[in-house]
Amino acid sequence: MLRDFLRSESGAVTTDYVVMSAGVVGVGIAVLNTTSMGVENLAGDINTALTGNIVNTSFARERYFDDFENGAGYWVGGHTDSSDGFFGGILGPYGGSDGAEVVTRTYDLLGGYDYAVVDFDLHAIDSWDDEQFVMFIDGEPISATQFNWQTDGVTGGWTTTDGNYTVTIEPSGAREHFGYNDEWVDQSFDVRVEVADPGRSISVGFGSTLNQGVADESWGVDNVAVTSTNSPSDV
Ligand SMILES: [Ca+2]
Ligand SMILES: [Ca+2]
Ligand SMILES: [Ca+2]
Structure with a gap:
């Protein structure tokens, strides 16, 4: 069935066909897409064409x-x-959203794993003055972290006391002007969240309380990895 499906693939995917065969075809593609960019793109096409739970x-x-x-x-x-x-392709730059989640992705997770590890690069770009970068899991804020252009590292904020989330944020590199507005310094951070007992799906999102123009202060996110694992320390 997978072979027939691939032979007939010419860009358009009909909803009826995918609903009928998603279980069978999906398994084949899930295996193949670790080695084949072409098949992964095909999976993306189908996923875009359909938003049903079967396909997800x-x-x-x-x-x-x-x-x-x-x-x-x-x-x-x-x-x-x-x-x-300097920064290359990033998710962003974003200015303020009054702390609300402004961008999010939902991940369908494989069963049989005790943890999901979320890992990404955060860029605090230009003239941050103790506003907060807010991270969300499943639509709920789990941390808010303050930065200041005059100070190395994190200057305040909070992380959730929910024991299912372990949040770490570490500076990576110097605090100096790297990109965007050349009148202001920038800092980057390695951010990591271990999510215990994540279930079969999580969403990851971001927002901030920045309060001046995006050309003056902004955030960007890059290299977002979400990994299902039973050994988070190995990720
Ligand atoms: Ca990039
Ligand atoms: Ca800058
Ligand atoms: Ca400000």
């Missing part, structure tokens, strides 16, 4: 990765920019 479940993967070099992919509210020579 069928395309669950052990690891997801977005480098934003070719657009925002499945990020709802996503916009990307690759105009900055």
